[in-house]
Amino acid sequence: MLPNSAEHPVVPQFWSSSGSNMVVLLTLVIILIVPSALILGVYVIYRWSAARRASQWRRCNIPFSPPTFPLGHDAFSCLTSASPLVAFDRIYRENADEDLVGFFATSCPFILIRDPRLIQRVFAKSFDKAFQTGIVPPENDIETQFTINFCSDRTAWRQSRSIMAPVFSATRLNDLTFGKLKTQVNRMWRHIEEPRLVGQPTKAQFIARNFVVDFLSTWHFGEDSNSYRETAQIEQICETYYEPRIRRLLAFWAQVHFPSLQIFESFRFTSQKSKHAMGKFLRRKMDHRMAHGNCGDFVDLMKRMQSKTCWNAQSTSTLDLEDEGLNMRQMIGLSFVLLVAGTDAVASVCHLTLHLLSLYPEHQKKVQQEIDQGMAKHGVSELTLSVVQDLQFLEQCLMGTRYKFRKGDKLMIIPYSINRDPKYFKNPDDFEPDRFSPENRGSMPPETFLTFGIGPRKCPGYRIGLHIAATFVASLLCKYTLKPCSHLRQLGAADFDPLWFSLQYAKNSILIDFVPRVVNPMTTEH
Numbered sequence: 410m411l412p413n414s415a416e417h418p419v420v421p422q423f424w425s426s427s428g429s430n431m432v433v434l435l436t437l438v439i440i441l442i443v444p445s446a447l448i449l450g451v452y453v454i455y456r457w458s459a460a461r462r463a464s465q466w467r468r469c470n471i472p473f474s475p476p477t478f479p480l481g482h483d484a485f486s487c488l489t490s491a492s493p494l495v496a497f498d499r500i501y502r503e504n505a506d507e508d509l510v511g512f513f514a515t516s517c518p519f520i521l522i523r524d525p526r527l528i529q530r531v532f533a534k535s536f537d538k539a540f541q542t543g544i545v546p547p548e549n550d551i552e553t554q555f556t557i558n559f560c561s562d563r564t565a566w567r568q569s570r571s572i573m574a575p576v577f578s579a580t581r582l583n584d585l586t587f588g589k590l591k592t593q594v595n596r597m598w599r600h601i602e603e604p605r606l607v608g609q610p611t612k613a614q615f616i617a618r619n620f621v622v623d624f625l626s627t628w629h630f631g632e633d634s635n636s637y638r639e640t641a642q643i644e645q646i647c648e649t650y651y652e653p654r655i656r657r658l659l660a661f662w663a664q665v666h667f668p669s670l671q672i673f674e675s676f677r678f679t680s681q682k683s684k685h686a687m688g689k690f691l692r693r694k695m696d697h698r699m700a701h702g703n704c705g706d707f708v709d710l711m712k713r714m715q716s717k718t719c720w721n722a723q724s725t726s727t728l729d730l731e732d733e734g735l736n737m738r739q740m741i742g743l744s745f746v747l748l749v750a751g752t753d754a755v756a757s758v759c760h761l762t763l764h765l766l767s768l769y770p771e772h773q774k775k776v777q778q779e780i781d782q783g784m785a786k787h788g789v790s791e792l793t794l795s796v797v798q799d800l801q802f803l804e805q806c807l808m809g810t811r812y813k814f815r816k817g818d819k820l821m822i823i824p825y826s827i828n829r830d831p832k833y834f835k836n837p838d839d840f841e842p843d844r845f846s847p848e849n850r851g852s853m854p855p856e857t858f859l860t861f862g863i864g865p866r867k868c869p870g871y872r873i874g875l876h877i878a879a880t881f882v883a884s885l886l887c888k889y890t891l892k893p894c895s896h897l898r899q900l901g902a903a904d905f906d907p908l909w910f911s912l913q914y915a916k917n918s919i920l921i922d923f924v925p926r927v928v929n930p931m932t933t934e935h
């Protein structure tokens with residue numbers, strides 16, 4: 410019997426089931442077809458732009474590795490677990506016969522320059538190429554423009570380097586500043602003693618970073634921070650400087666592809682949060698100076714520049730300071746220079762040198778002898794500025810760490826790989842500070858020494874950085890002998906933390922045993 414149509418309306422039933430089928434069908438279309446179409450679209454654009462770039466490289470006779478979708482070069486497949494250095498180093502090694510090689514990182518084309526002579530030609534002799542660092546902040550991102558490292562506006566770059574010249578000058582290191590370093594040394598010794606007395610090792614990264622952050626905080630900003638007790642305020646600002654990893658990668662991608670598109674404004678390298686935090690910090694410092702007088706440090710320099718007509722640059726740049734002096738946004742950028750460019754570079758040289766010296770007791774002993782002799786020569790029983798300035802062999806050790814790598818624009822150089830290339834260095838994997846002795850450095854091709862960069866954008870702070878690192882290492886070696894505890898061999902590219910974009914921190918803590926020395930340097934004869 411047919412159902413009663415009034416109770417069981419046939420037509421609506423039909424429509425409702427077919428309607429729900431349609432909904433399911435539509436949902437499937439949306440779930441499957443739309444994303445597939447999007448991926449296909451991205452793929453086509455990817456292939457098209459890669460093919461265009463490849464044909465340009467072919468025309469210019471530049472050898473290249475064809476891209477694999479979506480990572481670019483397949484060396485990047487390890488990116489989530491390893492530092493980008495691993496991928497770059499692999500590309501360097503895979504192309505041993507080439508002077509330069511093109512490759513893709515996702516869809517971004519890069520040229521890795523392998524031959525040091527070519528590096529010198531491009532980066533040292535051709536200012537235009539050297540000027541572009543690859544990160545291209547928009548002109549109105551004043552803070553980032555004034556953070557010298559990322560500056561893409563020539564006038565701002567010249568101005569920033571010139572304003573900061575007194576800060577980079579080694580003459581700022583005097584007995585007074587050395588006294589501040591000594592405060593940090595005493596705190597570090599106290600920190601090492603606590604675990605040592607209960608038979609535990611010390612984390613090299615931790616003491617190195619605290620030492621550098623606290624010293625820079627005191628020296629430049631007059632802020633007496635003690636990172637062993639609580640995180641220094643400038644460290645908190647530093648922590649928010651770089652966006653979290655995924656945003657940072659997106660920012661880098663957006664900057665390479667669409668440097669001027671406002672839509673990617675939110676994916677910028679320098680986070681808004683850190684700009685605000687730095688602004689607040691600087692304002693507080695300046696107010697304090699108004700009330701309590703000057704200290705002759707970086708904050709005072711900024712304060713002077715704030716009100717001064719400081720440039721006669723015949724420039725049409727929007728960043729021209731003529732008649733205005735520095736404004737707060739420019740000062741924020743310049744303050745970041747000290748934190749971003751200085752802190753990690755010096756801290757990584759410090760802890761990596763400790764690690765290497767713990768692995769090479771013969772070099773460690775030589776540094777200790779040099780320190781003891783220095784103290785005896787100057788008739789002192791503790792480190793002084795003059796003793797540290799005499800430590801030639803220690804300086805060679807600091808240079809010998811050679812872990813730094815430079816990431817330029819679409820042009821890239823990898824000092825890490827060049828420094829380990831047997832073509833240029835005998836026994837490249839050995840820690841041989843004598844490579845950097847004054848005699849040997851003279852015979853070494855200058856273009857192979859890239860620890861501080863090369864050309865007009867070479868590191869302006871390296872003298873200061875080496876001095877801080879020398880004080881750090883010397884103050885430890887005059888009191889202790891180092892024994893490796895965790896890493897029993899030199900670090901390779903794969904041992905570095907993937908979360909660090911350019912500077913290298915080891916993935917796992919480098920633990921070192923500090924064994925007190927029994928010698929009294931004043932009475933030791935050598």
Ligand code: HEM
Binds near residue numbers: 754861865867874
């Ligand atoms: C001893 C430790 C240091 C090392 C190994 C080091 C290394 C480098 C390298 C390799 C570059 C070039 C980066 C590139 O081209 O991508 C650089 C640039 C720079 N460094 Fe250092 N650096 C050190 C200490 C410092 C210190 C203490 C400061 C600041 C107080 C500083 C400030 C800068 C600045 C501002 C730049 C950018 C220069 C420009 O683009 O014109 N560095 N550094």
